Amino acid sequence: MRAGPGPEEVRRRNLGSLLQYVHVHGATSRAELTSRLGLNRSTIGALTTELATAGLVSESAPRETGRAGRPSLVVRPESARVYAYALSIEVDRLRAARVGLGGRILDRREAPRPRGMPAPDAVAPLAALVRDLRTAVAGDARYVGTGVAIASRVRHADGTARLAPAPEQVEEPLAEALRAALGGPVRLTVANHADVSALAEHGRGAAAGCDNVLYLHGDVGVSAGIVADGHRAAGRGGEVGHMVVNPYGRECPCGSRGCWETEIGEQALLEHAGRTRETGREAVLGVVEAAMRGDSQAQFAVRQVGQWIGFGVGNLANIFNPEAVVFGGTLRDVYLVAAAQIRSRMNAVALPACCEHVRLRTPELGDDASLIGAAELAFAHLLDDPLVGAAE
């Protein structure tokens, strides 16, 4: 009784699918695109030509394949010519990068973030980093937008965690202030650090191919990014650091007791290791390295924290049933020396159906996950509708 979507609609979707494919997978031959996207050769040829004309992809002959016959042309994203800015406001530092289509970091800058610095105060130094990045951009390169990742914790003067104000109080004002500071027409999106890191690891990292992903980030506290059914489950949620795991545990600055981050955060690890005067990522790495060298107090600290990491992950596995859990930040460092223990405690806590198939992983993108994820926020509209997105 009705026709399907019109030919323009179909063409637009196909352009988006093709660009998305090479954005995520990198250089791909026309022959492979034909089979992956389920379209015929002439359609792939026409779409590629259109994207190439718009300056979004380029085509070239492949390297020698050794096979007989005419080789299939290779399509690659124009990483050097189409770019986004990615900004990351972290507990201890500010970062800015220029990220090319395809998720390649082309250039980067970094500045320290003093303790307790409120997010609005990060605007001026971030804008300075971006101005510095701009000086190196070629004249024919095309800017598509800016993505910003912001940590949900701030460090107190004494080194402990402080929860940043609620996202709706921070994100929009920050976006406005950054737009003003950066000048010109700026398409800018702000999201949580763990959220965008989850997105990046899901798209092209340790959780590629998994539809349900839990990304856990440790710094002064613990936060989570969640991918559910293939989509970023954004929102103010993900305050897993304040999941109470130990009703008889320590008081937490949030007012509750026994929150997960009081058991697995940076401070807990350093206390167990007898290093209460140290703080930060370097101090955490110091404990992990001492444990590897056989230092018994450091090993004790890692064991204690590993127990509670496994416990919490088991709980979260029962709730979310993820296919992959990725440990980022300081949790990555601890995971590397406590993997077996974390897995075994998780197995004890979680239902077999919920944990049997969970892959525990460290980020393949490392600390770049937040930058690459922030850039995804900026690329999203281009991938959704390549020719309109590019024309703006």
Next chain:
Amino acid sequence: MRAGPGPEEVRRRNLGSLLQYVHVHGATSRAELTSRLGLNRSTIGALTTELATAGLVSESAPRETGRAGRPSLVVRPESARVYAYALSIEVDRLRAARVGLGGRILDRREAPRPRGMPAPDAVAPLAALVRDLRTAVAGDARYVGTGVAIASRVRHADGTARLAPAPEQVEEPLAEALRAALGGPVRLTVANHADVSALAEHGRGAAAGCDNVLYLHGDVGVSAGIVADGHRAAGRGGEVGHMVVNPYGRECPCGSRGCWETEIGEQALLEHAGRTRETGREAVLGVVEAAMRGDSQAQFAVRQVGQWIGFGVGNLANIFNPEAVVFGGTLRDVYLVAAAQIRSRMNAVALPACCEHVRLRTPELGDDASLIGAAELAFAHLLDDPLVGAAE
């Protein structure tokens, strides 16, 4: 550079939006549809005529409004003529209903589910209930599909909880067996009981208008349905009953210790109340009523369980940040006498930003949530594309 979606695509979406609107909100005047859907009067008229021709809606003059001028025609879903079957496999009973477009239960049947009955054994009695329902269907009524809700718990012979096998081992085989038993072309979808109840309360019940909803269902155990960003977050997850809340608590049949359902399930309540020989919903209601009458041991039991309900909900609020939490099944009964305590314990555990705005609710649809939610599974394809869906 490109045209938007074609006119056919637009028309199809608008037909779906209009049908969805009256399906959820019931009888609506053309004038209100014009303003709610943001379309002009002549478009609403044409869409309504098309849906009426397809037998999906009807139009009639409104009752006397008292206002001057020609009254706007009222559009209502053809609830009596367009229907789905909804089946619900619960811990203690099997139910079947015929549900009209608009979510109205037109007819229903029920049978007990003996203890420990595996899901496949429910196929024959459910099919018998459906055959019985069929005898009362008018000749011109149109069947659109069947939805099945299945509980994630089974009751042991001793009355305690047993986890049903993993959904992927149950749902598809069950769907196939039901299709075979029901005969003819059956469009049938199976989903978790708490999942579809969440969907129903989100659509037309206690959580209408909330984009992030947690539906908690208590029976012999505890399970959850989650709506995130307005969408059903389906999946094997939602095993919140096995979130460990008390690492020093009782052993759970799942192999872990201190799972939430060991603290708030039916058995915990009955034990605290000194009624260890009773089981089932009636026994839970007995304790709740005794507490209301002032029985001190029953009040103690409700307080104990209420504490742990509030604790777990606070934890889940930190993770999901829902706008509404709906307590169904036995949790509804306990909530009615322990609401203040649950709220205050939740507030103590959860971050202010995550619990300040949470509405705690009991289901407006009561136990019918699972039937109405199961029917939504069947209506979904019709609402997505009314004319194609209706033609099949």
